Amino acid sequence: MKNLKTIAIALFVAAAGISVNAQTKKIDAKASSIKWVGKKVTGEHSGTVNFKDGAVVLKGKKLVGGSFTVDMTSLTATDLTGEYQGKLNGHLKADDFFGTEKFPTSTLVIKKIGAKAKDVYAVTADLTIKGITKPVNFELAVKGNTATTAFKVDRTKYDIKYGSGNFFQGLGDKTINDDFELAVALKF
Template sequence: MKNLKSIALALVVVLSTAAGTAQTKKIDVSKSSIEWLGKKVTGQHNGTVNFKEGAVVLKGNKLSGGNFTVDMASLTATDLSGEYQGKLNGHLKADDFFGTAKFPTATLVFKKIGTKSANVYTVTADLTIKGITKPVTFDMTVTGNSATTKFMVDRTKYDIKYNSKSFFESIGDKAIYDDFELNVKLVF
């Protein structure tokens, strides 16, 4: 009986320790995705950009960290094809937008995570685009080996001012809205 109690106590200790240990899980970059949506007065464009690498940190089954690197050279519009797609992609990669030759990657590093509800976390992270780091906050849902989030980014905070009404008041119908949307799916 004494041995049975010792075994049971050891099992409780092992299970408690395992549940509290942080585990880093690399994302599968071929299955994870980032879709973007940018709007302007006269319409919108959407597309994708690929992860270069990334990982989430889980403590038990709870989100406790994460960091990601995005390959900015993979930025592409998916709502256009041919010549028009090539022109938009070239412009988005140029210096007046993301300057991908000088800034080939963007990063996101989780700094603070709060539990909002079951499997939903409020994340504050440092987002670095064009060498400029600013905080962003978003909700992330984690289920099994995947996570999803959708959030807005103000491009002007990263020195992307091209056709922004915030900087060029008389731009009229050529204005591009400052915020763009990111819809992210992580598989790990």
């Protein structure tokens, strides 16, 4: 019984030590960026969406966790201007795309991290868009107080099926790719 008590205390102390050694660093939401690209048969559109907040968790210089909230109402196309930009932005924020009135934020929560190379991690995270959570995998490079990644998201997994050739027939050159690309740069 005494040994069991000693083991329990040692585990408690070890767990406390881990949390003391881990450091949560908030991201600078204004200096961090998310760029997106959506492609279709006849071309592509690109733009940005802003972080609302977020943080990475480091143990020493090693990434051990993180979570981020994205302000979906900030979604905007940067390849268009004027009336055409307004129309595309309105459509992307409408219910058949991201439904930003009902779902003003999206989140990403890191669930699993593996070392890939020096300062590069293989990350599995839960991405929530429109209230639907699915796992995504990507590589994240961390250097100093910055981190970068680029990965693709299958929009149809989040009930965004508008213009998808996998769900609608006869779209021809109006077909929109199911995947959209994200390039993320974090500063913390």
